[in-house]
Amino acid sequence: MLRLESGIVQRVIKQKPGMQLVEVLLTSSGHLGQAISYSAEKYAAGDELLLNTTAVRLSLGTGGYHIVVGKILADGAADLYPSSWGHIMKMRYSPWQMAVDAVEEQNSPYHSLFTDEQASLEGTPVLIGELHSLLPTVAGAIREAAPSWRIVYVMPDGASLPIGLSQQVAHLKSQGLVSSTVTTGHAWGGDWESVNIYNGLLAARLTAKADIIVCLLGPGVAGTGTPLGFSGMQLAEVIHAVSLLGGIPFFIPRVSFSDTRERHRGVSHHTLTLLRKFTLRPVLMPVPIWGDERDDRIASQLTEIHKQAGHILLRRAAPSQAQLEKLEGLYDLQLSTMGRSWREDPAPFQAAILAAELAVKSAGAAVSGGRSGFAEPDTLAALALFLTRNGE
Structure with a gap:
């Protein structure tokens, strides 16, 4: 099961480095829920988001949160996890794969420490x-x-x-x-x-x-x-x-x-x-x-x-x-x-x-x-x- 739904941000509940928690209104059901985001993109009331609602649908112990995939864009593009030298992919070949600044990779300024x-x-x-x-x-x-x-x-x-x-x-x-x-x-x-x-x-x-x-x-x-x-x-x-x-x-x-x-x-x-x-x-x-x-x-x-x-x-x-x-x-x-x-x-x-x-x-x-x-x-x-x- 991998359930994706759209939702509209109602308000920002909490924000700290690396995480934002927002209240969302699910478009399909009209239910209110909470969604957590780990990206550099920040959201505000009225933003339409694509959400992974799988864990909440299964009533798993994840704090009752949906997971934000990203903002639904009318046009253009966004970098949700900016990096400097990164070519190493994490979550490889999943829909959420991302390039990170791995400390040991060849373009890293710290590469020589690991050779x-x-x-x-x-x-x-x-x-x-x-x-x-x-x-x-x-x-x-x-x-x-x-x-x-x-x-x-x-x-x-x-x-x-x-x-x-x-x-x-x-x-x-x-x-x-x-x-x-x-x-x-x-x-x-x-x-x-x-x-x-x-x-x-x-x-x-x-x-x-x-x-x-x-x-x-x-x-x-x-x-x-x-x-x-x-x-x-x-x-x-x-x-x-x-x-x-x-x-x-x-x-x-x-x-x-x-x-x-x-x-x-x-x-x-x-x-x-x-x-x-x-x-x-x-x-x-x-x-x-x-x-x-x-x-x-x-x-x-x-x-x-x-x-x-x-x-x-x-x-x-x-x-x-x-x-x-x-x-x-x-x-x-x-x-x-x-x-x-x-x-x-x-x-x-x-x-x-x-x-x-x-x-x-x-x-x-x-x-x-x-x-x-x-x-x-x-x-x-x-x-x-x-x-x-x-x-x-």
Whole structure:
């Protein structure tokens, strides 16, 4: 199903860099709705637009928005996504394909940075996770632990493709918590564009000058209730890329004790499936300790993680709920995930804070390695020992 309809703009509801939300009157039905646009073209009351109404017709969880294709023009043409040197197409061969300024392409002023086969992340810590809604918690915790660090967010293409959909990214950039963004694969709209996750991570380090990288999926992940049918499976490739490029992979487990679905209680099966079988390189995974029955459930779930894949678990006391309250107020953040606030389900946010704090502290370790040596099992074990000996 791909449903296209025309609509007339009634008013502009919201506007921010990379996104405009308008109220539209559908021509065919006379129904009012909201439509979201990611183009450089701005709309006003009275403009006639071509809309993709598919998701709303199917009642999908996209916020109830139609998607603006563009203005219906009586004549002439419009460039809805201007570029400078771009010849790399994203959303290739779809009706919405566009040329972007890919950071690594031949005409890019940064091309030479990516021609070195030995280019490395040089031990940069990379926080990897499934839930986009944890980005504010991660960014806020990093800022508290390392106020001067440049935080760069890398968005793969496993969920939302336009980064403009993310209200979190826009807010975090306005607050100075995220320095810049990189969109990889067919995701688009970041400060830097890249062809794939490998060069996207290198771009975060080499062009955006990241002190720490956060790589969470964009908003709108999919799940099917099957063992492998969920968007988070893409994170296996992210882990491999970080490891082979010489970064330090810190994995944020998906944890909840309020989710009504058994497969997501404690440590979600999304985390367990990914780490038990489909990651071929080890990660450091911070695991909160609460000192109650929650610890028993998580311990039983993680029994085989280290044995099967060599992942290193960093079991530490869970950050306090007071830290969450402080972060929320300090940076004007709305901390919620899967429809629940941190007061209803603090566990996922505590796991995110713990991962951020340990990733920052790992930078003080004296480790050495070549292009991928930083993420070798022995080096990760040494990092875990360093964190243990330094008050953790």
